[in-house]
Amino acid sequence: MSMHGVRPKMLGFVSEEVSAWLVALVALIAGGLLTALLALATHELYQQQLRQRFELLASERYSRIEERFEDQVQRLDGLRRFFVFANEITLEEFNGYARPLLHRTQAYSWAPRVFAAQRNDFEQRASKALGLRYEILQLTDSGALRASPERPYYYPVLFTQALAWQRQPFGLDLLSQAQRQDTLARASAPGSMAVSAPLTLTDVDPAYARGVLMAAPVFAAQQLAREPQGYVMAVISMRQLMAEGLPSAAQDNLVVRIRDLTGPDTQHEVLFQSDNQGATTTLAASHLLHLADHDYQLDIRPSLAFMQANRSSAVTAVVFLGGLLSLMLSALLFSLFSQRQRALTLVEQRTGELRVSEQSLRNTHNQLRSVLDAATQVAIIATSLRGMISTFNAGAERMLGYTSAEAVGSLTLEALVSPEELQQRARALSVRYGREVSLAQAMFAETIQEGGSEPGEWTLQRKDGSHLLANMLVTAVLDEHGLWVGHLAICIDVTERKRIHDALAARDRLLDKLSAEVPGGIYQFSLRPDGSSCFSYASEGLRDIYEIEPSLLRLDATAVFDRIHPDDLGRVRTSIRYSAEHLTPWREEYRVLLPLAGLRWVRGEATPEPTDDGGTLWHGYVTDISDLKRVEEELRALSVTDVLTGIHNRRYFQERLKAELERAHRDQQDLAVIMLDIDHFKRVNDQFGHAVGDHVLRSLCQRINHRLRRTDVFCRLGGEEFMVLCPGSNVVQAHSLALELWQGLRSVPVEGVGIVTASFGVAGWRPGEGADALLLRADSGVYAAKQGGRDRVEAELP
Structure with missing residues (x-):
């Protein structure tokens, strides 16, 4: 009997044609249920992703704002150190240092401490330094500036560097207003810094007028003082600090608000509020910001632009595609069940094609195996999703000591790694993610990087129990449908390179x-x-x-x-x-x-x-x-100084005479010398002793030194002979100086000895004359003075 002569039945009582309709209906119902579940899961996933994106943007915005607050503190602290380590700061130096700091800051100022007794002198010096009329002023309640009344001391603004050249508050006494005075009081300790309560900035665009004043005290370096020498200040506009460099209101995904936490909750002032419109959602983030000694609350909500940019139609798409797929599946099942013979024929055809593909795959596998075995310096290991090794090339056999037969189907990839290292990394990952991470998960989580392009460093364990250090790159293996079916690990032995690196580090x-x-x-x-x-x-x-x-x-x-x-x-x-x-x-x-x-x-x-x-x-x-x-300086001084009298000795005189002669010849300048010899000095030593003689020499040298110019050089040639070198003086001027020295010696007696006189000889330098000739003429003058009866000045001889 032919197969087509009897129509088979399903379940013994339902014909094949009826069963196709039944299967199609069941498939449609199941598809509808599955589509509903997928739509619900998609909606939940969308909400989760929306929350994650908002939290990421809010965290990034908080970090950026916190960095700007910290940057303001660091810049003001740098300006403070600039004043601490400088002896005196001029207006040009202040402007040169403060001008580059004007980034998201309205102005920087310096206010020194001025006592009441110093006020007039300080105002005069400030007017001269600034080039304008300067007066210590106070700020009235109406915002006007007028002369400050008498106080024990003031902190007036002396230097200021601002973004715009509106009216600058030169001379404004910071103690004249309660808010500023309170800020200075909180910043009176060394190293401290204080921020004022919110205030309205003067001479600033109204949109940027609401801000704060940050002050830091300046104490003298290495000095103990109870009061600061002055204060450096930063004038900060909250809108300028927040809005500069951030997206425009139409493009900003976040609505940001900053509130001052000073005072009760009902009086927390809003210092900054974004101009864009917020979305109606439960998403929100709140952070605490610190600026010096002040706390602020940062509130962040998503904007309408954020919700529009992250709008998703995935749920609608899932419902549409799910329903469409369910209908298609029902139609397909109906077609399959109604045309069984055609399906069997198709199966046979596909079976034949699969056999051909299997043979082609077997050939490709053999070629791949040959290529893998040719890489003897690199270990290439493929595993299943569970980590079981399925490929183990010749390089892996050589590196790890296992044969391919021992590894394939018997070992996992984590079994080749040092257990201690794997356990340590699993514990670290468990702490990081807040859940238990298995050894296999730790293995792949630590090695599979984005794109599979970054190798990880692992300690591998050989069959004999020894260890080696290797760079392991693990990538995911995907099938033709893009499904993850396993892992591919490529290992390179870096033990020797690590040893060289450690040796270089030890050398460093x-x-x-x-x-x-x-x-x-x-x-x-x-x-x-x-x-x-x-x-x-x-x-x-x-x-x-x-x-x-x-x-x-x-x-x-x-x-x-x-x-x-x-x-x-x-x-x-x-x-x-x-x-x-x-x-x-x-x-x-x-x-x-x-x-x-x-x-x-x-x-x-x-x-x-x-x-x-x-x-x-x-x-x-x-x-x-x-x-x-x-x-060296001490030895130099000793080498050119006469020990007894303290004046220069013969050596120094010869050096200076040579230098002055060269300069006189080069610049055509005058030069003269005065030689003197103490009269009857041997008689003083014989009558009073050498100690008294030494006293006489020292006393005469002191008198002569007092009468010489700073440019004159006074030297002792030896014994009772002395020489005065007069650069820039002609013979007439030198003769007048010699007469003055002669009169000074003979007019005042030496204690215990009486009047002591000297014979003087004067000589002026003549062009082309050397040192010996000049000194010889001066010595001849002394000789002539002694021959003429001593106690006299002999003019220059022809």
């Missing part, structure tokens, strides 16, 4: 330790082709040499040149350029002006080498030689 630590023990500082100084410079390496010793953090010098070396004495800076820069151009060793001794140590001498030496970009790199060191310089 040894270098830092050695450099810390070396007196001074070791450095690498880089001069770039564009003229900029930096210290690519700076040991900790440079902190003591220049009183600068070494980390700051790695970006810019300008701070070091700012420390060099102005008289030495040009010479140092010239020597650096010369060393760079000729690649010669650099060596300089120069002075530095330090904030704490004051004036110090340093010596630097370095060897240059060219760099690939056309710059120059020096390797060198710098040391403090202040003590050595002080000893």
Whole structure:
């Protein structure tokens, strides 16, 4: 009997045609139920995503506003340190420092403390410095400025730097208004900072007029004082601080409001309110902001723009597509059940196609296996979704010691990782996500990065129990439908590279330790082709040499040149350029002006080498030689000073005479000398003793020193012979000076001895004459004075 002769029945009583309708109806009902569930889940997912997006935007906006508040505090603190470490600040210096700080800030001001007794003098000096009439003023309740009444002391605004040049409040006494006075009182301790209650800013656009005043006290460095020397202030407009750099009202996704928390809840003033319109929703976020000693509440709600940008039609799409799919599925099932023979034929056809595909896949698998086995230096391991190894190439066998037969179908990927390390990472992830994370989840959560492009560093365990360090890149394996069917891990042994890295790190630590023990500082100084410079390496010793953090010098070396004495800076820069151009060793001794140590001498030496970009790199060191310089100066002073009288000796006279003769010859200037010899000095020693003779020499030197000019050089040649070198004086002027010295000696007796006289000889320099000829003529004058009876001044001999 033919198969077509009898119509089969379903369940024994329902014909095949009726059963197709029944299956289609059941499928339609099931599809409708499933569509309803999916629509509900989609709506919940949309609400969750909407909440996450809002929380992300609100957190980012809070962080940005908090950074702006912290930035205001840091800038005002920087201005305070500028006044603390400076002896005296001029208007130009204040403007130069404060002008770059005017970013989201209306103005910066400086108000020094002025006592009542200093008021008139302070107003006169301020008027001269500012170039306008300056007077200490107070702010009335009506907003007008008038002369401040007498107080024990004032804090008037002396310097101010504002965004716009409206009327500046020069001379405004901060103690003249209760709000400002309260702010100063809260900021009276060293290092403190206070913010005023909300106030209306003067001479500011009304839209930006509501703001606060932040003040910081300035105390003298290394001095103990109960009252600050003055206050630095920042005038902050809340609208300017909040709105600048943020999206416009039409494009802003958030509605932001800032309230001042001073006072009762019913009186919390709104300092800033976004101009855009908020959406009707339960989404909201509230944060606490801190500015100096003040607290503010930040309220954030989504705007209409946010709700419109995140509007979703997913629920409608799910209902439409679900219903459509249900109808299509019902029609498909009806077609399948009503045409069974056609379905069987199609199955047979597909079975044949699958066999062909299976054979092609087997061939492709064999080719892939050959490629994987050829990669002997890289371990390639494929796993199922459960982590069971399905592919284990020759590189993995060589690296881990397992054969492919031992690993495939028997081991998981996490079994190849150090258990201690895997457990540690699982615990860390559990703490991070607030739920228990299994070892397998920790394995893939730590290694699968976005796009699968970032390898993770893991400790792998070989078959023999030894360990190796490897970079493991794990990616997801997807089928032709885009479904996740497993994992692919690629491992590279980095044990040797890690060992080299640790060795280099140990070497760097040894270098830092050695450099810390070396007196001074070791450095690498880089001069770039564009003229900029930096210290690519700076040991900790440079902190003591220049009183600068070494980390700051790695970006810019300008701070070091700012420390060099102005008289030495040009010479140092010239020597650096010369060393760079000729690649010669650099060596300089120069002075530095330090904030704490004051004036110090340093010596630097370095060897240059060219760099690939056309710059120059020096390797060198710098040391403090202040003590050595002080000893040199003391030795120099001793070498040119007569021990008995304290005046210059013969050696110094010869050096100065040579230098003055060269200058007189070069500049065609006058020069004269006065030689004197004490009369009968041997008789004083014989009669009164050498101690009295020494007293006579010291007494005469003191009298002569008092009568000489600052440019004259007084020296003792030896015994009772003395010489006065007179730069810029001709012989007539020198003769007049000699007469004055002669009269001063003979007119005042020496205690215990009486009148002591001297014979003087004068000589003026003649063009082309040398030192010996000049001194010989002066000595001849002394000889002539002694021959003429002593106690006289002999004019220049022909």
